[in-house]
Amino acid sequence: MARAIExxxxxxxxxxxxxxxxxxxxxxxxxxxxxxxxxxxxxxxEGRYGVVRALPRILELLERHGASATFYVPGxxxxxxxxxxxAIVAAGHEVGHHGHDHLRSHQIDADVQRxxxxxxxxALANVxxxxxxxxxxxxxxxxxxxxxxxxxxxxxxxxxxxxxxxxYLEELDGQTILELPVHWSLDDWPYYGxxxxxxxxxxAPSVWLENWLGxxxxxxxxxxxxxxxxxxxxxxxGYRLVALDRxxxxxxxxxxAWFATHAEVAAHLRSYSRTSSSTDVPxxxx
Ligand code: ZN
Numbered sequence: 633m634a635r636a637i638e639x640x641x642x643x644x645x646x647x648x649x650x651x652x653x654x655x656x657x658x659x660x661x662x663x664x665x666x667x668x669x670x671x672x673x674x675x676x677x678e679g680r681y682g683v684v685r686a687l688p689r690i691l692e693l694l695e696r697h698g699a700s701a702t703f704y705v706p707g708x709x710x711x712x713x714x715x716x717x718x719a720i721v722a723a724g725h726e727v728g729h730h731g732h733d734h735l736r737s738h739q740i741d742a743d744v745q746r747x748x749x750x751x752x753x754x755a756l757a758n759v760x761x762x763x764x765x766x767x768x769x770x771x772x773x774x775x776x777x778x779x780x781x782x783x784x785x786x787x788x789x790x791x792x793x794x795x796x797x798x799x800y801l802e803e804l805d806g807q808t809i810l811e812l813p814v815h816w817s818l819d820d821w822p823y824y825g826x827x828x829x830x831x832x833x834x835x836a837p838s839v840w841l842e843n844w845l846g847x848x849x850x851x852x853x854x855x856x857x858x859x860x861x862x863x864x865x866x867x868x869x870g871y872r873l874v875a876l877d878r879x880x881x882x883x884x885x886x887x888x889a890w891f892a893t894h895a896e897v898a899a900h901l902r903s904y905s906r907t908s909s910s911t912d913v914p915x916x917x918x
Pocket of ligand 1: 655656661730734770
């Protein structure tokens with residue numbers, strides 16, 4: 633169930649809030665599919681490209697634009713590439729929870745879902761001293777068990793559901809969590825992702841840019857939040873990074889946008905709900 637909340641004006645009277653989010657999957661989703669991928673060095677190398685080559689370029693791009701971003705990092709990626717996660721933190725960006733082994737919640741039992749959440753928390757704390765406030769489910773599939781684990785561990789928001797295109801409360805059995813929604817059309821993977829087994833589209837950046845700027849324009853018209861989801865190994869190819877540079881520049885040219893992390897948006901909504909009687913964004917419990 634989705635429950636609407638009243639949205640406040642954005643800080644600085646910005647007309648729209650823009651969240652650039654990156655799921656730093658690296659090798660984890662391949663190894664989660666099957667242990668057989670441990671022998672597939674070429675496949676794993678594409679995932680690794682995301683952290684060793686793409687991530688530094690993305691951090692440089694964000695710094696040049698003065699834009700904060702949110703990076704959702706599986707615990708296993710943090711353990712395999714600790715310096716990359718530390719570089720994200722050192723650059724002032726947010727690190728969110730993205731499982732541990734990137735196992736899909738709906739394909740694992742309740743005990744393994746608990747292990748995914750708790751091992752992910754432990755890894756981010758050990759590697760980078762991070763206590764994530766937000767969660768994004770691997771492959772965007774939340775289950776009742778994982779929903780309950782997020783409340784148990786005091787997460788401030790989730791970013792895995794699509795029940796609205798504005799921030800809202802995702803509700804289950806009378807309990808709620810703040811949802812900063814996503815959508816497949818605002819994910820780089822359907823445009824650019826490709827694999828030997830599944831194929832893909834490999835669309836031109838012009839198509840991607842037109843869709844994402846269209847979403848931005850509609851976000852400005854409605855003064856809402858626009859969340860873009862990217863994967864370093866996907867968006868971090870040379871010509872696609874040029875297009876991302878163009879997207880950010882065009883967003884800045886077209887309107888007054890607040891580039892914020894998901895944590896900053898959640899904190900803004902929560903502080904507004906405390907001073908307004910008409911909204912009820914739940915407080916975080918820890
Ligand atoms: Zn992922």
